[in-house]
Amino acid sequence: xxxxxxxxxxxxxxxxxxxxxxxxxxxxxxxxxxxxxxxxxxxxxxxxxxxxxxxxxxxxxxxxxxxxxxxxxxxxxxxxxxxxxxxxxxxxxxxxxxxxxxxxxxxxxxxxxxxxxxxxxxxxxxxxxxxxxxxxxxxxxxxxxxxxxxxxxxxxxxxxxxxxxxxxxxxxxxxxxxxxxxxxxxxxxxxxxxxxxxxxxxxxxxxxxxxxxxxxxxxxxxxxxxxxxxxxxxxxxxxxxxxxxxxxxxxxxxxxxxxxxxxxxxxxxxxxxxxxxxxxxxxxxxxxxxxxxxxxxxxxxxxxxxxxxxxxxxxxxxxxxxxxxxxxxxxxxxxxxxxxxxxxxxxxxxxxxxxxxxxxxxxxxxxxxxxxxxxxxxxxxxxxxxxxxxxxxxxxxxxxxxxxxxxxxxxxxxxxxxxxxxxxxxxxxxxxxxxxxxxxxxxxxxxxxxxxxxxxxxxxxxxxxxxxxxxxxxxxxxxxxxxxxxxxxxxxxxxxxxxxxxxxxxxxxxxxxxxxxxxxxxxxxxxxxxxxxxxxxxxxxxxxxxxxxxxxxxxxxxxxxxxxxxxxxxxxxxxxxxxxxxxxxxxxxxxxxxxxxxxxxxxxxxxxxxxxxxxxxxxxxxxxxxxxxxxxxxxxxxxxxxxxxxxxxxxxxxxxxxxxxxxx
Amino acid sequence: xxxxxxxxxxxxxxxxxxxxxxxxxxxxxxxxxxxxxxxxxxxxxxxxxxxxxxxxxxxxxxxxxxxxxxxxxxxxxxxxxxxxxxxxxxxxxxxxxxxxxxxxxxxxxxxxxxxxxxxxxxxxxxxxxxxxxxxxxxxxxxxxxxxxxxxxxxxxxxxxxx
Numbered sequence: 001x002x003x004x005x006x007x008x009x010x011x012x013x014x015x016x017x018x019x020x021x022x023x024x025x026x027x028x029x030x031x032x033x034x035x036x037x038x039x040x041x042x043x044x045x046x047x048x049x050x051x052x053x054x055x056x057x058x059x060x061x062x063x064x065x066x067x068x069x070x071x072x073x074x075x076x077x078x079x080x081x082x083x084x085x086x087x088x089x090x091x092x093x094x095x096x097x098x099x100x101x102x103x104x105x106x107x108x109x110x111x112x113x114x115x116x117x118x119x120x121x122x123x124x125x126x127x128x129x130x131x132x133x134x135x136x137x138x139x140x141x142x143x144x145x146x147x148x149x150x151x152x153x154x155x156x157x158x159x160x161x162x163x164x165x166x167x168x169x170x171x172x173x174x175x176x177x178x179x180x181x182x183x184x185x186x187x188x189x190x191x192x193x194x195x196x197x198x199x200x201x202x203x204x205x206x207x208x209x210x211x212x213x214x215x216x217x218x219x220x221x222x223x224x225x226x227x228x229x230x231x232x233x234x235x236x237x238x239x240x241x242x243x244x245x246x247x248x249x250x251x252x253x254x255x256x257x258x259x260x261x262x263x264x265x266x267x268x269x270x271x272x273x274x275x276x277x278x279x280x281x282x283x284x285x286x287x288x289x290x291x292x293x294x295x296x297x298x299x300x301x302x303x304x305x306x307x308x309x310x311x312x313x314x315x316x317x318x319x320x321x322x323x324x325x326x327x328x329x330x331x332x333x334x335x336x337x338x339x340x341x342x343x344x345x346x347x348x349x350x351x352x353x354x355x356x357x358x359x360x361x362x363x364x365x366x367x368x369x370x371x372x373x374x375x376x377x378x379x380x381x382x383x384x385x386x387x388x389x390x391x392x393x394x395x396x397x398x399x400x401x402x403x404x405x406x407x408x409x410x411x412x413x414x415x416x417x418x419x420x421x422x423x424x425x426x427x428x429x430x431x432x433x434x435x436x437x438x439x440x441x442x443x444x445x446x447x448x449x450x451x452x453x454x455x456x457x458x459x460x461x462x463x464x465x466x467x468x469x470x471x472x473x474x475x476x477x478x479x480x481x482x483x484x485x486x487x488x489x490x491x492x493x494x495x496x497x498x499x500x501x502x503x504x505x506x507x508x509x510x511x512x513x514x515x516x517x518x519x520x521x522x523x524x525x526x527x528x529x530x531x532x533x534x535x536x537x538x539x540x541x542x543x544x545x546x547x548x549x550x551x552x553x554x555x556x557x558x559x560x561x562x563x564x565x566x567x568x569x570x571x572x573x574x575x576x577x578x579x580x581x582x583x584x585x586x587x588x589x590x591x592x593x594x595x596x597x598x599x600x601x602x603x604x605x606x607x608x609x610x611x612x613x614x615x616x617x618x619x620x621x622x623x624x625x626x627x628x629x630x631x632x633x634x635x636x637x638x639x640x641x642x643x644x645x646x647x648x649x650x651x652x653x654x655x656x657x658x659x660x661x662x663x664x
Numbered sequence: 665x666x667x668x669x670x671x672x673x674x675x676x677x678x679x680x681x682x683x684x685x686x687x688x689x690x691x692x693x694x695x696x697x698x699x700x701x702x703x704x705x706x707x708x709x710x711x712x713x714x715x716x717x718x719x720x721x722x723x724x725x726x727x728x729x730x731x732x733x734x735x736x737x738x739x740x741x742x743x744x745x746x747x748x749x750x751x752x753x754x755x756x757x758x759x760x761x762x763x764x765x766x767x768x769x770x771x772x773x774x775x776x777x778x779x780x781x782x783x784x785x786x787x788x789x790x791x792x793x794x795x796x797x798x799x800x801x802x803x804x805x806x807x808x809x810x811x812x813x814x815x816x817x818x819x820x821x822x823x824x825x826x
Contacts, residue, residue: 356678382700385697385698392692520735
């Protein structure tokens with residue numbers, strides 16, 4: 001009964017989405033306020049219906065209702081409760097419903113927080129989201145209905161893929177989808193601006209915090225996925241350039257460009273067309289990511305069993321969304337003014353360079369991701385493009401970008417002077433060079449690439465510090481340094497924290513790729529192995545029992561310089577229902593290094609108490625990678641909470657009146 | 665005058681950067697693509713020498729052998745027609761099993777075996793790497809074609825009763 005209610009709510013939601021996607025848009029076009037007024041209540045109704053539907057599916061999972069196909073395929077009565085809840089998005093159908101849920105929540109948030117916006121604008125934004133929601137709801141109802149029944153019901157479920165039975169499943173997909181789907185708001189604002197022809201600084205100011213919010217979620221979501229892969233897959237890697245990872249990384253790159261170009265549009269009124277194009281691209285890439293992951297055209301840890309109908313539906317949807325928004329752009333963009341002029345050397349030109357580099361980086365990732373599909377589609381053979389391609393292309397594109405990050409904040413709007421900036425930052429550069437030479441030498445293995453990474457990170461930190469101190473000093477006017485610092489706008493703090501996050505991230509990546517150490521060895525009980533000064537002694541394995549698996553648990557003593565530090569207990573699990581083996585690594589995480597042990601397989605399958613193939617790792621600074629991402633997200637949060645977004649500032653209303661008189 | 669110079673400098677700079685990036689991408693793409701080649705094609709000598717490529721198929725039953733060091737492994741990948749011996753040093757993925765699909769990436773060695781630096785297996789019970797699936801399909805189709813081609817010319821077995 002309850003699954004039918006969920007299904008019914010989903011159908012109703014599709015109808016409401018259709019109303020939301022038509023009436024308010026038409027109303028805004030023809031100035032019919034009664035139709036415009038539909039937007040807010042329809043958005044609330046949509047959010048309520050989809051949330052109810054989602055709750056129905058969750059109810060089916062919690063109560064082990066195996067008469068629902070999707071539940072029977074992805075759950076099991078032995079599955080612990082928290083994973084039964086998370087299993088709602090553990091497969092194709094449910095993850096789409098989660099996507100939908102996030103979309104309606106974003107729309108609801110816009111509805112609640114948009115009291116200062118003109119009603120016509122709100123109607124257009126919510127209407128655009130309504131159209132997207134309608135397309136996705138149709139997709140769910142036609143090709144991927146999670147409420148389909150299984151008659152007669154199964155006695156027991158097939159269980160959730162053991163790879164997914166982890167804390168990561170509980171938070172990675174929701175965070176990632178919040179980010180993916182959050183770009184729909186920036187997209188809707190862009191479409192609304194194109195429809196109304198009102199592309200001004202006020203528009204940029206409205207869409208900025210929303211874009212930054214989505215960007216923060218996406219940053220956290222990607223970082224969480226990377227961390228999960230690191231500890232769960234047992235390969236000790238944190239990024240594989242897997243197509244699905246790329247699918248989430250591309251919107252991030254464009255989103256990062258968008259966050260920066262919105263700054264120019266807000267402050268100087270320039271880059272309007274470009275900003276709109278980026279907003280459209282970011283969301284299009286989110287959709288493309290969904291298509292790549294869900295259509296099964298890719299080989300990946302994320303690819304579930306496939307159904308060609310789904311791929312075609314998403315492809316059509318993708319073409320419709322991208323095609324119509326680009327057509328709208330081509331029609332409307334020429335009417336948008338160019339905005340303020342700027343010199344060759346200025347804050348604007350540096351942000352433009354930032355944008356170009358980020359877009360190029362995204363294009364190279366896109367090429368590497370789609371190239372094998374293209375070659376396959378043209379029947380030229382099957383190929384794979386591996387991490388070496390991405391590394392070879394990415395480092396040269398990112399190097400100038402990271403270098404610019406140090407200088408950019410010093411540049412004035414409109415016109416800046418390079419000699420002046422260089423005079424201000426020269427000591428930062430000298431200090432960065434010293435650090436770049438010293439650090440690799442201390443770690444005992446100097447290489448140009450290592451030095452480059454450290455140089456860029458140190459440069460960002462030192463130049464950022466000079467910029468921060470300089471700005472505080474110039475606004476001090478007799479106060480103490482601390483109180484002047486605290487009076488700086490939050491967006492200024494946000495920028496520096498996010499940039500610091502990049503530096504921390506770069507240090508992590510550089511150190512771990514330069515100085516990590518790994519060994520694959522055969523170990524009998526009593527034997528030991530040394531990696532980077534860490535001494536591992538294997539004491540054998542014992543059988544342990546989990547809620548829905550049995551495991552061979554290894555027992556390792558970790559010691560340094562003959563001093564015992566701790567016990568490490570990696571596991572090799574075997575899940576009852578699927579008979580799938582799973583490696584659970586043991587990790588001792590630290591500020592400056594991780595030490596990582598995972599069990600391979602018994603050398604002789606019949607003698608699991610004897611020798612095992614074992615993998616041990618030493619990973620310096622690896623946690624800085626995710627720490628850097630966390631800092632970036634914190635920076636975004638600070639920027640989002642800047643006061644000027646919350647108070648109805650005079651500037652906004654002034655710009656509105658100005659725009660009004662211009663039109664009149 | 666001055667603004668025209670500025671424009672020219674901008675356009676020239678942009679073109680130069682684009683050129684460098686394009687060269688970079690093409691070069692990287694050219695040297696880092698791994699072609700997928702089926703065991704049958706490898707046996708027919710169609711594998712590139714000294715270049716990384718991928719092979720896929722089923723891991724032959726009973727073919728996994730471990731060297732004395734415990735982490736060097738040899739196994740046979742088959743598309744049911746031809747077998748290729750694969751050598752690999754390291755820990756195999758969890759779902760690597762005899763009789764199941766796998767993909768290996770590496771190079772051919774002088775003795776006609778394949779040395780893998782990476783072994784991929786499926787991550788789900790129902791999942792088969794597409795390259796492995798294709799190799800099996802193609803081999804299956806060839807077998808069917810061969811049967812069809814052979815059938816008319818095959819002499820009727822003596823004593824066959826109809």
